[in-house]
Amino acid sequence: MxxxxxxxxxxxxxxxxSRPTLQRWLARERRQFLRAVDDVSFAIPAGTTLSxxxxxxxxxxxVARLAVGLLAPSAGEIQxxxxxxxxxxxxxxxxxxxxxxxxxxxxxxNPRWRVRDIIAEPLRAFGIGADVPGRVAELxxxxxxxxxxxxxxxxxxxxxxxxxxxxxxxxxxxPSLLVCDEPTSALDVSVQAQxxxxxxxxxxxxxxxxxxxxxxxxxxxxxxxxxxxxxxxRVVELGPADEVFAAPRHPYTRLLLEAVPDLERVGSARxxxxxxxxxxxxxxxxxxFHPRCPLAxxxxxxxxxxxxxxxxxxxxxxxxxxxxx
Amino acid sequence: xxxxxxxxxDLTVEFPTRRGILxxxxxxSFAIAPGEILGMVGESGAGKSLTGxxxxxxxxxxxxxxxxxxxxxxxxxxxxxxxxxxRIRGRRIGAIFQDPLTTLNPLYTIGRQLTETIRTHLPMxxxxxxxxxxxxxxxxxxxxxxxxxxxxxxxxxxxxxxxxxxxxxLCAEPRLVIADEPTTALDVSIQxxxxxxxxxxxxxxxxxxxxxxHDMGVIAETADRVAVMYAxxxxxxxxxxxxxxxxxxxxxxxxMASIPPLEHRLERLAQIEGAMPRLNAxxxxxxFHPRCPRAxxxxxxxxxxxxxxxxxxxxxxxxxx
Numbered sequence: 001m002x003x004x005x006x007x008x009x010x011x012x013x014x015x016x017x018s019r020p021t022l023q024r025w026l027a028r029e030r031r032q033f034l035r036a037v038d039d040v041s042f043a044i045p046a047g048t049t050l051s052x053x054x055x056x057x058x059x060x061x062x063v064a065r066l067a068v069g070l071l072a073p074s075a076g077e078i079q080x081x082x083x084x085x086x087x088x089x090x091x092x093x094x095x096x097x098x099x100x101x102x103x104x105x106x107x108x109x110n111p112r113w114r115v116r117d118i119i120a121e122p123l124r125a126f127g128i129g130a131d132v133p134g135r136v137a138e139l140x141x142x143x144x145x146x147x148x149x150x151x152x153x154x155x156x157x158x159x160x161x162x163x164x165x166x167x168x169x170x171x172x173x174x175p176s177l178l179v180c181d182e183p184t185s186a187l188d189v190s191v192q193a194q195x196x197x198x199x200x201x202x203x204x205x206x207x208x209x210x211x212x213x214x215x216x217x218x219x220x221x222x223x224x225x226x227x228x229x230x231x232x233x234r235v236v237e238l239g240p241a242d243e244v245f246a247a248p249r250h251p252y253t254r255l256l257l258e259a260v261p262d263l264e265r266v267g268s269a270r271x272x273x274x275x276x277x278x279x280x281x282x283x284x285x286x287x288x289f290h291p292r293c294p295l296a297x298x299x300x301x302x303x304x305x306x307x308x309x310x311x312x313x314x315x316x317x318x319x320x321x322x323x324x325x
Numbered sequence: 326x327x328x329x330x331x332x333x334x335d336l337t338v339e340f341p342t343r344r345g346i347l348x349x350x351x352x353x354s355f356a357i358a359p360g361e362i363l364g365m366v367g368e369s370g371a372g373k374s375l376t377g378x379x380x381x382x383x384x385x386x387x388x389x390x391x392x393x394x395x396x397x398x399x400x401x402x403x404x405x406x407x408x409x410x411x412r413i414r415g416r417r418i419g420a421i422f423q424d425p426l427t428t429l430n431p432l433y434t435i436g437r438q439l440t441e442t443i444r445t446h447l448p449m450x451x452x453x454x455x456x457x458x459x460x461x462x463x464x465x466x467x468x469x470x471x472x473x474x475x476x477x478x479x480x481x482x483x484x485x486x487x488x489x490x491x492x493x494x495l496c497a498e499p500r501l502v503i504a505d506e507p508t509t510a511l512d513v514s515i516q517x518x519x520x521x522x523x524x525x526x527x528x529x530x531x532x533x534x535x536x537x538x539h540d541m542g543v544i545a546e547t548a549d550r551v552a553v554m555y556a557x558x559x560x561x562x563x564x565x566x567x568x569x570x571x572x573x574x575x576x577x578x579x580x581m582a583s584i585p586p587l588e589h590r591l592e593r594l595a596q597i598e599g600a601m602p603r604l605n606a607x608x609x610x611x612x613f614h615p616r617c618p619r620a621x622x623x624x625x626x627x628x629x630x631x632x633x634x635x636x637x638x639x640x641x642x643x644x645x646x
């Protein structure tokens with residue numbers, strides 16, 4: 001296996017959600033912390049895609065921000081290409097090798113800038129490339145836009161075309177790692193297919209490494225080599241995507257897969273799992289999934305399950321067994 | 326099939342603008358039987374939400390119904406005076422929208438909002454209305470309904486809020502419910518709960534549902550029939566199983582193929598090139614022909630009508646050949 005490009009080891013990120021000091025003092029409350037990301041470890045080998053999937057509030061977007069250094073971890077270590085992330089970000093030669101694609105192509109492009117300036121911004125910021133117009137034209141071609149589109153403004157483009165512009169901008173400084181936070185969630189399904197195909201093509205062409213964040217299991221299935229399932233800030237199952245989809249071991253992964261509406265199940269009745277994701281400010285003791293888990297035993301209510309390796313898959317569940325289906 | 330509860334015939338909606346009239350809905354026709362769930366699917370701008378808004382008389386000006394008719398239980402309800410339409414909304418047609426936060430008034434308890442809705446439409450005392458409100462909260466699966474009725478919307482989670490909105494839409498027992506993207510703002514496990522709830526209520530109360538969504542998976546599991554919208558027209562309509570398994574319209578086919586499957590990993594997704602046309606540039610003939618892999622010369626000049634094609638109805642010149 002090639003050397004990982006990105007490695008997270010025991011990464012935790014807490015947010016202070018306490019009330020203002022005076023109010024807290026008057027009400028005799030203690031400081032409150034929200035553990036958005038709790039002891040997360042994974043590695044992404046260069047040239048592959050790792051996806052994180054989970055419901056709102058599970059911490060997947062926080063991991064995305066941690067991975068490119070937009071947030072600093074409260075504990076744990078992040079390494080980029082064998083180097084601590086902070087050191088890598090201090091070196092422009094390394095920092096340009098990571099970039100991010102955001103969910104909303106309407107909010108992430110400056111409406112007052114022409115497309116060519118938007119795409120050229122990373123080039124100017126890093127002072128790279130002698131022939132900026134030539135590079136912009138090349139990037140526009142790579143994402144399937146015409147050279148003349150560079151003269152236009154973002155509002156002249158549809159959502160899918162705007163996401164192509166975001167991708168061109170992200171690729172401008174020739175990065176190795178792209179962190180994609182729900183890149184197709186704002187798009188229609190036929191446009192989503194275009195963008196997903198484009199992202200796969202670019203990965204093959206440029207040898208990109210993706211950290212892909214999505215709530216959509218089908219999209220994740222299509223994009224991932226490896227898959228991590230997150231619940232309340234923790235990765236509960238991590239492994240090769242094919243294996244996780246074929247034989248989900250964690251009850252939460254099974255719940256998620258079961259809940260996806262399926263074209264094959266026309267008119268079929270289902271018994272949805274009840275309950276909702278609890279608040280991360282005050283997570284349940286033991287395994288945080290136990291209140292919703294159909295298999296929970298007494299041990300799950302008190303003891304937090306450690307991550308165990310079962311074959312190629314890592315699972316944080318007391319009950320998961322190797323080879324279970 | 327029993328007499329339709331809702332009959333929509335040649336419904337046309339236009340937006341007059343300075344640069345001419347934009348036709349956002351073009352001769353849309355369909356019917357929904359009591360207890361039936363009709364799914365309406367399409368991409369952004371296809372006109373699916375507009376169809377719902379036109380039926381309940383909530384078109385945003387300058388949008389207007391320029392032609393066709395809407396019949397509820399046989400009587401025309403388009404072009405009714407505003408006051409008469411207001412009495413129909415809530416009483417005979419309920420509405421569920423995408424975002425439960427904006428649908429509920431944050432300043433009133435949900436009990437007040439429910440009892441107000443009930444008493445506006447039904448002759449009931451405050452106490453009777455409250456009892457009914459609690460029963461409905463119970464019915465949509467709010468735990469400890471009798472206690473929670475005096476809580477404010479912000480005290481509920483997203484999924485519970487959407488349950489409250491469903492209770493609000495159904496508490497006057499309307500004959501028709503228009504649900505516009507009711508699960509889009511929700512997580513997938515909550516979505517599954519809400520879908521199951523909608524299906525159960527439609528079945529038990531014989532309510533007809535127009536379910537508007539962009540998610541074909543939701544339609545597959547919920548609806549009895551589905552209408553696929555494209556550029557303000559119905560491209561295909563028919564029983565869900567047939568439309569999904571054997572689509573007759575090339576757009577439906579492309580739409581189905583572009584959904585990534587859960588079962589296995591494909592090398593590439595099938596993609597429909599281009600994007601849906603803007604309203605001011607809808608092509609002549611079949612609106613889909615510039616993106617259609619099978620288009621022939623006739624498609625450019627001749628507009629296809631919705632005609633039977635196998636088990637469904639499709640608006641495609643080639644579907645019947």
